[in-house]
Structure formats: C-alpha cells, structure tokens
Amino acid sequence: MFGANFYGMLDFENPRVSVTGINNFGIPVSISASQFFFTKDATRIDLTGLPNPWNIGRATQQQVGTRATFHLNRNNSNISQALALRPSSLTGAFNISASALHEKGFLLGDSRFEIQLDAELPLHLRSNGFRLIDTLSMGAINPIDQLQELELIISVANEIPLQARLQVVFLDNLMQNPMTLFPAVADKLILPPATVDATGRVTGAGIQQFEISLSNEQIQALYRSRFAILTVNFITSGQGNIPIRILNTQEVSFKAGVRATVRNTISLNR
Template identity: 30%
Template sequence: MYKYINRTIILSALFVLFFAACQKLDNLGELETSKHNAEYAIPLFKGKASLQDIFKNLENDSYLTVGDDNVITISYEGEVAAQNSDIVFGSIASFPPFPVDTFMALPFQPPNGVDLDLLSIRSGKIVFAFESNVAETVDLELTIPQATRNGEIFKIQTGVVYNDASLPISVGPIEIDLSGFDIKPTNDSIIIQYTATTTSGERVVMDNFLMLFSNMEYSYAEGYLGNGLIDFEREMLEVDFFNDLTQGNIFFEDPKITLTIDNSFGFPIRIKPKFINVEMKDGSTIPLESNFLEEGINIDYPKLGEQGESKRTQFSFDKNNSNLQEILDGGPVLFDYEMDALQNPDSIIAIRGFMTDESRFTIQLGLELPIYGRAKGFISRDTFDIDFSEYEDVDFAEFNLSTSNGIPLEVAMQLYFADENGLVLDSLFNGAEAILLAAPVDENGEVNGLAEKTTMIPKSADEFKDLKEAKKIFLVASFQTSGEGKVPVKVLSTQNVDLKMGMKIGFNR
C-alpha cells in the first residue's frame, strides 16, 4: 500500500502557470478573418502567482506543507501500520480445564515473562461441574478471593439436593459471568477454594470437580507485561519526484525520513526495523543504513496514572545519521519497509506498566524534502495532447512572454510538436530557452531581488502550417537554482512570479 504526489511537482507547477495562457485561445474563431493581410495583437495573459497559489491548484496538494519560515516541503507519507492490544492480550491468560480442590493455588504464569499485578475482565465465564457421593443435601460455596467486582469478592453459592437418588449425583455445568471482575494474582497464582457442608454440618469433598475459564477477554492489564514482539505488515511508499528527472544533480539541505509513532501502550517499546530498502529509478536497490537500525529506537509511552493518553515519538533519519543523501543521489522511487516493535526490550521487571483494550500502536514512515537546496542541469520530460484544428485560418503567429521572477529557480524548456504517430514536426524555440531567469539570492540563499526576461517566439506561415498538423507536444524542461546551482536556496510559499503573455496573429488572404 502506498501514497504519492504529482511527479516533478515544481516543474509541473511552473509549466501549468506558463501555459495557462495558451488555454485562453478558445475564442479565436470570433475574430473577423475575412480581411486580407491583417494582423491582430491579442493580450493572452497577465497575472501574478506565488508558489503557494500554484501548488494549491495541483492534485494532492495536501502533501505540501509550509513551515513557519515559509519554506515549502514536499512530503510523502506511507500507510499507517497499526497494532492493537489484541496481539498482547491474546497471550496473557488462557487456561485449559483444571481440577479443583477445596483449596488450591491455580498457577498463573503467562508466557513471555508476564508478571501481572491486576487484570480486568471485559467478558468471559467461569464454568464448573462436580459430583457428590454424599447421601445428604450439600450446600457449596465457591470463592476466588483475588477476584473482586465493585469491592466484593467473587462468591457463588450452590448445592446438591439429595432425595434418595442413586449416587453419585452430577451437578453442572454451571456458568457464571465474570464481566467487570478484577483479578489480582499473588505469587503468580490465583486462589480458588470451596466449602461443601452437609445439612448435618459435616464438611465434605466433591468428586470430579472441574473448572474452566471460557471465552475470556480483558479490558485492562497492569504489571510487567513481558518482552514479546509486536509485528507489523510490510509496507511500501512510492516516491515520484525523481521519475522524470533524467539527468542533473540535486542536493537537499535538510531531507529526512521520518518515523512517526503514536503509542498508548503503557510500557517501554523499542522500534526495530526489519529492513528499509529503497528502489532506485535505474532498478537498483540501496538499503537505508544507520546505527539506529541496529540499536533500535526507544519510543515514549504513557506512565501509570496516564491511562487513556497517547504519546507521540518522531524520529528522523537524515544525512548526518544515515546514508540518506546517497539514496537521494540515486533517485529513489520506492521505499519498501517492515517494522517490528519489542515490548520491554531491556526486560526490567521493576518497570510496571499497563495496557487497555483500547491501547493502540501506529507507525508511519514519511519522506520530507524541504525545497531548500541546490540543483543544476536537471531534465524533465513529459507529453501532452493538443489540437490546433480551430486555428485553420491563422497563417502565422508570434508569441511574446515577459516574466519577472522572484523565485530562485531558472527554468529552460523546449517544446516539440509532433503528429499523431509521434513524428516531430517542429519545435517552439530554436534551442532550449530560459523562459524564467532565477531570482538573485544573498549568501543565506534568500531572494533579494527580481529577475526579468522577455521572450519572443515568432512562427512563420510555413512553420505555423506545420503546427496545425500537431497532435502532441513533447516537453523537455530543465532547471537550476540561482548561482548556477552552486548556492543552496530557499523556495518559499510567498515568492512570486509575474507573467505577461501576448500573441500577434496574421492572415495573408
């Protein structure tokens, strides 16, 4: 399972902004085309947009965050892997049928070293049966002193009525609801006792006395809850930022792989990732490497007295404590990972904890790419469908684009016009054209001015004739940050780009 956001989102955003003008040509047919040798100047687009405005209109923009410093971060979030208390409660207390004496200490030793101080029963029954070989009516009282409900201990009174019947007399099975009872074991045992008294006052023993705890479910446990393993399903997180970036170098100043853990289990837990493997766009795989993968990550947990609370732990693998920069250099496209969690990893029995039937433990892996860094020579490619059939009467055109850029990104692009079979007919520019010059920055990578550029794009009659046959546009775009990609820059949500675009079209009939 995975989530993703739009690929090459920065370039796509700028492309959307730039070519929004082209979508204003729907009313071209309204021009008077009957005149010969006529030219028309048409203002196509004028406006200002910030990156925040641009990103707001793209799909899945919920994965873009803006910090207090206005730096935009591209965030990928994996599915939330979760486990609840069933995985722990399921192994705490289960009993096969057992014989009962007049006084007995039922061993209560759950697996994984569990040492309980208190166990609250949500639902379940105690079932028992016995036989009487006494030729008298017998009154029987069964008690479990360590089981209480509303301050009263568990006590059941029953009996055997003798009416000259043949012996032995069978009683049961008798079922008693245990919902709401609290059990407090002593010395890893639960005391169960009964007294059987005849009408003449003599104490007797019942034969074949068997007991069973049936369908037990628990709402609360307190004590040392063992050192078992909490296992999570394997997950995958797709990253498409690098998919169409075919060459170039990019360096993020502060990238992070973040584990976000929410925990309402009240005992120590240590995260131990089984693996975090990263698939590169060339098909190779690089495992995430960090000392913390070997040592594990201790997470916060609610203490006794904080029942009902959940504690959040966030841990980040960064370029200083892992090989994350090596992974980003390779162009990651898929994170494949599986997590384990260890209960009470140091096996300190003196640390008493708790859990409830609503205790929950979740892990989410995320990738954060703050747009604070440097890039040079990155190439992106994409394909779009077009249709110039409405422009049959136009013989030639000239596009005029003026930009004033306050964003520290330079964008150069080339558009190739192709027919329905993909055969290239013409290109928009003679060569790759820088349509946006990067805004200048200071030594801290912060924009301190504007970069202005005017681009003329003439198309002769013969060139425009070829364009009319085009059905596809192949986009090849490259970008680099200010300072020729050598200085880390901050791309902020408040930075703007001003665009003005016009078109002059002509008719030679």
C-alpha cells in the same frame, strides 16, 4: 515528485526521514527495523542511522500515549545517497517487543502501538543540469485564412530563484513530424531567475519578454500538431553552488499570446 521524467543533479540541503513511535501500552517497548528502504523500480537502497534497538517508554494511565520521534538526516544516515536513486516508495517493517519483562505494567482495551514514517524534502536545494520532460496533449488548431505572419509573445515575471531554459517540440497524432519551436534560441533564457544573495534569499523578481516569429513551415506544423513535448532545464545560482529556498509566497507569472498579420483583399465594385 520523483514520478516525473528528469535528469541531472538535484541536491536537497536538508532532507530527512522522520520515524515516530506512539506507545499506548503501559510497558516500555523496544523496536528494531527488519526492513527500512527506498525503492525505484527493481533497485533498493537500505536506510542507515536508525537506532537498533530503539527504546520507547511506557504510557501512564493518564496519558493517551508516549510519543518519540527520531530524525534521519544527511549527517547521521545515508539519506542523500538514497535520494540520488530518485525513489518512488519508502518501506519499513519493524519488530516490537517489551523491553522490561520483569516490571509491572498495564494493558487497556484500546492499547496499541503505532509507527509513522514521513519523508521530508524542504525546498532548500541546489540544482545543475536538472531537466524535466513532459508530454502534453493538444486540441486541433484551426488554420487562419490568408495568414502572412504569426508571432509568439512570451512575458515572464519569476519570483523563484531557479533559472530555466525551455524547449518545445510538437508532434502529430502519430507522434511524428517533429517541429522545434525555438530552434535558433534553444540556449536563450525563457524563465529568468529571481535574484538572490549569497544565502539564497530572494532579492528581486526576474522579468523578461520574448517575441518569436514563426516561419510558415512552423505554422503549418503547428496546425498538424496534437502533442507537445516540453523540456525545462533548471539551474540554481552560481552554477548550482548556491542553495535556494522556495517559499509558498513566491510565484511565477507567465503570459503568452500571438500576433497575427493577415492579408485581406478588398474589391470595390463601381
């Protein structure tokens, strides 16, 4: 998600990085992290909070392996500060050694040690001034003969508790001649949020319909357009102070259509 172009505040309520060690050796091991960091371009921030050293017990002959997991969260590490970097990668390098040198153990032909890293960002979050920007390619739009008026109709039913404001700028194939779709309604709510209670639980969908008349200048610019720059501004309820919870059962139903008025002249030959 951090590969997108966005700006503003996005604060995850329960982010965590899970480090799992799986020991298939018949001896206990000790792990120390030589490198453990998030990166964004040339910027790096080291993660804190991982036990150093971290001891994992031995496997028995009846076990596939001994598994141990440690979770880094906002209470025991600097993960919140690291995520503010909007990282693109998580890197870890670890040193492993036997932690009981004078005890007997065993090694099997398939004995091995594994480390798994997982970054988890549950969609429980707060947002204020969070903005996504994307550029979309468009096909050619054929002009409509004798067109008098073109009206864009947008209908939205939003079950996600994110308020969103939408702006679209159209550009030609030289990325020039900008035309803003909603110049007079830039601050109007295009995606109304679902209503939530004080805990962030959704209590109802937000439903709204807009009818936007395009001027002749906008219509002609639309015919020339080959790219659309889409900007969406998000904010959670309470000016970003109430956390939300996005579930896979919540949907956004978005419908768009046009209503065209065409002048047609009929000649009657007597």
